[in-house]
Amino acid sequence: MTVADVLLVALGAVTLGAGVLVVTGRHLVRCGLWLVVSLGGLAGMYLVLTAELVAWVQILLYVGAVVVLLLFGVMLTRAPIGPSPDLDRPRFAGLLVGGGAGLGLAALLVDAYRWGRVDQPPPGTAARIGAALFRQWVLPFEVVSVLLLAALVGAIVLSRRGDR
Amino acid sequence: MHPVIPYVVAALLFGVGVYGVLVRRNAVLLLMSIELMLNAVNLMFVTADTSIVGVPRSGQVFTLFVIVLAAAEVGVGLAVILRFFRLRASVETDGVGAATETDAPREADAPRAAVRPDPDGEAR
Numbered sequence A: 001m002t003v004a005d006v007l008l009v010a011l012g013a014v015t016l017g018a019g020v021l022v023v024t025g026r027h028l029v030r031c032g033l034w035l036v037v038s039l040g041g042l043a044g045m046y047l048v049l050t051a052e053l054v055a056w057v058q059i060l061l062y063v064g065a066v067v068v069l070l071l072f073g074v075m076l077t078r079a080p081i082g083p084s085p086d087l088d089r090p091r092f093a094g095l096l097v098g099g100g101a102g103l104g105l106a107a108l109l110v111d112a113y114r115w116g117r118v119d120q121p122p123p124g125t126a127a128r129i130g131a132a133l134f135r136q137w138v139l140p141f142e143v144v145s146v147l148l149l150a151a152l153v154g155a156i157v158l159s160r161r162g163d164r
Numbered sequence B: 001m002h003p004v005i006p007y008v009v010a011a012l013l014f015g016v017g018v019y020g021v022l023v024r025r026n027a028v029l030l031l032m033s034i035e036l037m038l039n040a041v042n043l044m045f046v047t048a049d050t051s052i053v054g055v056p057r058s059g060q061v062f063t064l065f066v067i068v069l070a071a072a073e074v075g076v077g078l079a080v081i082l083r084f085f086r087l088r089a090s091v092e093t094d095g096v097g098a099a100t101e102t103d104a105p106r107e108a109d110a111p112r113a114a115v116r117p118d119p120d121g122e123a124r
Helices: A003-024 A028-048 A052-076 A092-113 A126-135 A138-159 B004-023 B027-051 B058-088 B096-100 B104-108 B110-115
Strands: none
Touching (some): A003 A028, A003 B027, A028 A052, A028 B004, A028 B027, A052 B027, A052 B058, A126 A138, A126 B058, B027 B058
16 A cells, blocks of 8 residues: 555545545535535546646636536525435435446456556656647537537526516 | 546446435435446446457547546536426425426426516526
8 A cells, every 4th residue: 555545545535535425415515515515626637647727627617617616506496405315206216226336347347457557657747738729629629618508508508588 | 547446437337326225315415426437437448448459449438438438418407407496395206296287287388388488587
């Protein structure tokens, strides 16, 4: 166990714990705040995995934009302040499928990788990622920009007050 | 560094997200669970990028793409949820199809109605 492994285990535990609280919590707003903890833990894991740019983009876009948007959604739909009693369906099917998917994938990956180790790759700085993005992946990049524009227009069209 | 650790974390996080999607009734919480699943996939991409030698940096580039897709998805998803909330004053996903059938005609002609000038609606 190197330092990187210990950090990965700790951050992974934080991420998973916060994720479980997101899907089991009784307070809507607190679920959103636990999501921040979970995504922040993931950003830490990206840093340990030497993906610098992705980690900062994660914090900027997920923690900064997506979670704020979700909290806006919670508040615009007039969520109650206290605990909501009726948030969950019966748990059995969810436990079966979710647990099956998670544990099955985990078993598959453990079987594939065992306890093998790899060296830390060179860090994914903005320069490296930018070079890969604009040399190999230019077309997807442009398509994604068109998709963002379409999503923007779609969101505006959907949310404007159409009645009378 | 042992790549199996982040792989297992990603698999379990995906399972947590699946559980949330299946169990949660509130549509906003459903979106949060979908975010968890997307993040599990991102973690898997980044880990594969460190542990598979050959294609340089492609995993991290794909992670960036997925993050952008998630942002677009949340924007449109919240617009749909707010629209639904305005229609039914609730964001419960139970009985969405059955209950909106009766309201469907009114919703269907809404885009045509929106063409007419709307004194207070444009700001929303």
